[in-house]
Amino acid sequence: QVHVVESGGGLAQPGGSLSLSCxxxxxxxxxxxxxxxxxxxxxxxxxxGIYRRGTTTLAESVKGRFTISQDVANNTVYLQMNRxxxxxxxxxxxxxxxxxxxxxxxEGIQVTVSS
Numbered sequence: 001q002v003h004v005v006e007s008g009g010g011l012a013q014p015g016g017s018l019s020l021s022c023x024x025x026x027x028x029x030x031x032x033x034x035x036x037x038x039x040x041x042x043x044x045x046x047x048x049g050i051y052r053r054g055t056t057t058l059a060e061s062v063k064g065r066f067t068i069s070q071d072v073a074n075n076t077v078y079l080q081m082n083r084x085x086x087x088x089x090x091x092x093x094x095x096x097x098x099x100x101x102x103x104x105x106x107e108g109i110q111v112t113v114s115s
Contacts, residue, residue, distance in 0.1 A: 002025055003025045004104045033077035034046060035068065035093070042090075044093065064083075067079070077094065
C-alpha cells in the first residue's frame with residue numbers, strides 16, 4: 001500500500017512564500033508527480049506537474065511564481081510558491097502516478113494567502 005503525505009502549507013501574506021512537500025512511501029518508479037488545488041465551489045485544477053525525466057508543466061496562473069521539483073529516488077515532489085496571491089488560497093493535493101499506471105492522491109493541505 002502506498003501512502004502519500006503532504007507537508008508544508010499554512011498561512012502567508014500576499015507577496016509571501018510557502019513551500020509544499022509530498023512524499024510517497026514504498027519503493028517504486030514514479031512516472032509523474034504533480035500538485036493540484038481546489039478552492040470552495042471550484043473544480044480541482046492542475047497547478048504543476050513533473051515527469052520522471054524532468055519535464056514540467058505549470059498552470060498559466062502560477063508561471064513565474066511557482067516552481068516544482070522532485071527527488072525521484074525518494075518519490076518526493078516539492079512545490080515552491082513565491083509571490084503568493086489571495087487567489088492561490090486553496091487545498092493543495094499531491095498526485096503520484098506510478099510507472100505501472102497506479103494513481104495515488106494525498107489528503108490535501110491548506111494554503112491560505114491573506115493579510
